[in-house]
Amino acid sequence: MSSxxxxxxSSDEIATLSDWDIFSPALCEHRCPHCxxxxxxxxxxxxxxxxxxxTQIWCSNxxxxxGWTGPAPDDVIVHDPLAQLPAEEFDALNKDEDTLFGYLDRLWEQGTLPQRITPR
Ligand SMILES: [Zn+2]
Structure with missing residues (x-):
């Protein structure tokens, strides 16, 4: 399958996500700004x-x-269910979107994601 x-x-779509509190302990799926x-x-x-x-966001529909990268928040702990994954395996997941998001979708369906967010 091609990626x-x-x-x-788009940047306009991203801008509509400003009301999404991604550091909430009740983190869950959000409305996709495209579909x-x-x-x-x-x-x-x-x-x-x-x-x-x-941070990676994706719509499975x-x-x-x-995706973006920034400073980690200092008031919450973002628990990473993949923290123990060996670096080579983690890098292999990032080879294309199908691989990465397919893997993360399976974690979501298993209940491993969304990850836990707890106050520091
Ligand atoms: Zn969508």
Whole structure:
């Protein structure tokens, strides 16, 4: 399956997500700004190199996605269910969108995602 069916969210679409509190302990699927289905998912992890927080969002319905990296919040702990994954395996997941988001969708369906967010 080709990964070119994935599309990046536009900056206007991203702007509509400003009301999404991604550091809420009640983190769950959000309304997708492209297809309007409540199927927008999220995964956050701390970069092993920089300590910054990387965020990936994707819609499993319309295959839109985006990602960004920024400072980790200091008032919550973002628990990473993949923290124990060896670096080579984690890097292999990032080879294309189908691999990464397919894997994360399975974690979501198993209940491993959404990840736990707890106050620090
Ligand atoms: Zn969508």
């Amino acid at each position: 070119n069916r994935w599309r990046g969210y 309007s289905r409540i199927m927008l998912r999220i995964y956050m992890y701390t970069s092993r190199l920089t300590g910054d927080l990387s 319309c295959h839109s996605y985006s």
